Amino acid sequence: MVNTSLAGVIRAALESGRFRRVLGMLHGIEGLLADDLVDLAAQPASFLERLAQTPSAALGSCRYKLQPDDPERALEVLRRHEAGVFIYIGGNDSADTAHRVARAARTASYDLAVLGVPKTIDNDLPETDHCPGYGSAARFLALATRWVGADTRAMRRTDPVRIIEVMGRHAGWLAAASALGREQEGDAPHVVLVPERPLALETILAAVQSAYRASGFAVVVLCENQPDETGAVLGARGGPRYVDPFGHAYYDSPGLYLATQVQERLGLRARYDKPGALQKTFMAAASSVDLEEAERCGRAAVELALGGHSDEMVILLRDDGPHYHCRTGAAPLEVIANRQKRLPEAFIRPDGLGPSAAFLDYARPLIGEPLPLLARLDPSARA
Amino acid sequence: MVNTSLAGVIRAALESGRFRRVLGMLHGIEGLLADDLVDLAAQPASFLERLAQTPSAALGSCRYKLQPDDPERALEVLRRHEAGVFIYIGGNDSADTAHRVARAARTASYDLAVLGVPKTIDNDLPETDHCPGYGSAARFLALATRWVGADTRAMRRTDPVRIIEVMGRHAGWLAAASALGREQEGDAPHVVLVPERPLALETILAAVQSAYRASGFAVVVLCENQPDETGAVLGARGGPRYVDPFGHAYYDSPGLYLATQVQERLGLRARYDKPGALQKTFMAAASSVDLEEAERCGRAAVELALGGHSDEMVILLRDDGPHYHCRTGAAPLEVIANRQKRLPEAFIRPDGLGPSAAFLDYARPLIGEPLPLLARLDPSARA
Structure with missing residues (x-):
């Protein structure tokens, strides 16, 4: 469901009219550190259309633990591309990475909105009712x-x-x-x-x-x-x-x-x-509820960024009542990064x-x- | 696809108006030998409706190799139920079992139509273009x-x-x-x-x-x-x-x-x-072509029986031409039983x-x- 959330981010960013470009990091933070980025708005139309039927991560994944100098290096690359928003999709480890980038930006007085989007089939993130990916x-x-x-x-x-x-x-x-x-x-x-x-x-x-x-x-x-x-x-x-x-x-x-x-x-x-x-x-066994929520969480990250939020992750909050429904909310990235549910x-x-x-x-x-x-x-x- | 072919057999048998009863053997030949049979026409409507969405074998499967006296014992039970047709769904081993029953019936001058329906995801039966179950x-x-x-x-x-x-x-x-x-x-x-x-x-x-x-x-x-x-x-x-x-x-x-x-x-x-x-x-990943052919092969077994065939298995024969299509045909059970493709x-x-x-x-x-x-x-x- 990384891809479904990614599609939500791209669509919400383009529809908002507030961004000149939407860039994708190849293999997550590794791609950012290596300045290995793609222009997501310049992709063929089939790319966005097929994202929702493509499993795993079309931009590639990573398992890279940030080294002490990495957040500074990440900011350098972000500055070079005049990035105002940094959105990172994943679980605890990704929340940890995003939180470190947010902290470095604050220290450097760089006005960067850093938002996380939850995605893990393991469903082990705190604060959120559940994680996109889990339902499918x-x-x-x-x-x-x-x-x-x-x-x-x-x-x-x-x-x-x-x-x-x-x-x-x-x-x-x-x-x-x-x-x-x-x-x-x-x-x-x-x-x-x-x-x-x-x-x-x-x-x-x-x-x-x-x-x-x-x-x-x-x-x-x-x-x-x-x-x-x-x-x-x-x-x-x-x-x-x-x-x-x-x-x-x-x-x-x-x-x-x-x-x-x-x-x-x-x-x-x-x-x-x-x-x-x-x-x-x-x-072929994806949950329709999960697909809808995954896209919505991607969109919510863009909305939170435009609303001035940073260093937070989108979460799902279940409404009371006889029928199932979840709203989106936000929780500090630091909390998500360091606790396992x-x-x-x-x-x-x-x-x-x-x-x-x-x-x-x-x-x-x-x-x-x-x-x-x-x-x-x-x-x-x-x- | 055993169940889809089974549904084809049941529907064709009931629609033909030529049978008083349609009986199912629980766990294949083991059920016949133990006189452990069910009345398939007396099942709840949901049974037939759900067969096509139920994997594996709703009647149970077996891995029983016939002992020398078993074919005679099988005929006894079939006679007691006044069975005129014996249809068996499976691969090489099932063809072997059905062939022995057919041979025993011939020896005993019992007018029994014995038909096999191919089903194996392994696709290793000779004579047939492919086996129901394989496509899915x-x-x-x-x-x-x-x-x-x-x-x-x-x-x-x-x-x-x-x-x-x-x-x-x-x-x-x-x-x-x-x-x-x-x-x-x-x-x-x-x-x-x-x-x-x-x-x-x-x-x-x-x-x-x-x-x-x-x-x-x-x-x-x-x-x-x-x-x-x-x-x-x-x-x-x-x-x-x-x-x-x-x-x-x-x-x-x-x-x-x-x-x-x-x-x-x-x-x-x-x-x-x-x-x-x-x-x-x-x-959830079943092939629509496979499902249709599996039901058709079940129906073809009933038609072959009514047409006087016995000791044969239904096979699929691919037509020449630019568009894919298979007809059903028949091949001797003995050939299916003893060769692996x-x-x-x-x-x-x-x-x-x-x-x-x-x-x-x-x-x-x-x-x-x-x-x-x-x-x-x-x-x-x-x-």
Whole structure:
């Protein structure tokens, strides 16, 4: 949804008539530091039209942590292009980058409006009701779980267990969303593991066994870094395989480990799926609510800038009332940068094996139209 | 698409006015042998309506190899229900099962019309131009590759390599279909490995390196059982992890192995996705052409039965001419049961690293509507 928000920024900026140019940074702040910018108003018409159907970041992404001299260097390039507004789309790390640029501008008395636009499928930003990007990834996982669940049910006599490993390093918002795929009692997912609740392998295996006994099959959804009771990633007590420049750690697959344990310890054939980047890119499962809000958040950043705001991020604020609606608001970038919103206690079942009804009420409006229902046999109509 | 063909069978049978009842076997032949049947005409209206939007097999699937006495036992149950037609939906193994039932009926002078309906996303059945189920899985993989490719391009500065492991145990039809996601030269997929072409790890790594140098990122699509130059599954020379009752072998992941090798040997960060069951269930990416043909093949089985055919499978025959169209025909079940159609030489590039243009021409009409195009920056419009 980076691209959908980007389209909102471009359209709002051009429509306002207040800007001579709209420039895009290639690969985020790295592009700014290298003065590697594109003129977004000079792109072919197809570029803007297709942005909303193109996943990921058409301008390229980065994982670059600012060095001490970088904010000054960024201001130099911005000054050279006579930029009055700096809009940055992303999650905590992007908010941190934007906040440092804003602070440097204040120190240098450079009149620059710095605005953040939230985007992360992880949904782990504070202040905002939810993040653009999350609703579409949540819809993808709800559909995937419903449909892979139907397949696991059909194959239950030979392959009764399915493990689906999803994104979300330290927060279980995505894993929890898989529960929106459940139509009836006994449907997938049967066990949902979230990093907020470390669990011993024995506890997880017992839950799989119990779901299998009750339903004849079991679908488990877990996060890519799901911790065991010691806090180590399941099956990876030897430590991470890789740590990126922001200090985020990547591990071998806890899902593949769990599948092997289910086979060896429970004697049940377990298959393993890892949708990976499909979660953030599969536009055929995008949420209409998410797409609309993503564009609106991009537009709101332009409006905030024109209204004299700076060093803030656009946020979504949910209105009270029977029908779902979110307004846009703003929160300090510094707050967004330094806090991570994990699943609150009230959104997790007491046994830690799935999200609560309160979570489902929170997340359901975000995924857009109701999901297609499964054909179900009437078991009483035996021949 | 089992369900879509099933819907075609039910509708054609009811519309013909020639049948008193339409019975469904739960979990295929296992349900017949156990006399575990349902009355499909007595199901709620929602069942038939929702079949076409429900993936996998609403009646349940099986992997049961007939024992010597089973065909006789099957005939007993069919006689008890006064069945005149036996329709079985599936791939080679299902054709084998249906053929044995047909042979037993002939021997017993039981006037039973036995028809097969092809369904396998693997597309590995002989005689038929293609199999229902393949077009939708092919569309899913083409979309997935295009969109994950866009994401890998965006993230190329930190995570330039992506490995996507797809289904297809011994035939590369699904892996090859990922190439339909390529819009322009340099797009994903850059390397497509098919089991028809065993390749040494060194050859594969050289191809990844070369694609990375040319495009700045590399997306590799490979089959779940991709063999190395010795014929062993890549990274699994120790043998299979599991062999099912039909003798099909399952291995640890060659994709995860390749991702690790790319990191260690080429020094490029490689991510690994395994869409798994999403390939056969993600109805939001279904091909309209595939859905229509799947229902038509189900209907054709009923028509063949009423026309006095037996021991045959419905096949699709592609008409010559500028516009894509397939008629239905029939082929002996015995031929379908005992032959597997792998990718022909003409559908593989001489270097073995991807499908040929002839394959793309063959597969393109099967995936339905053109795929959404990606937004692309004009690189000359630098600011």
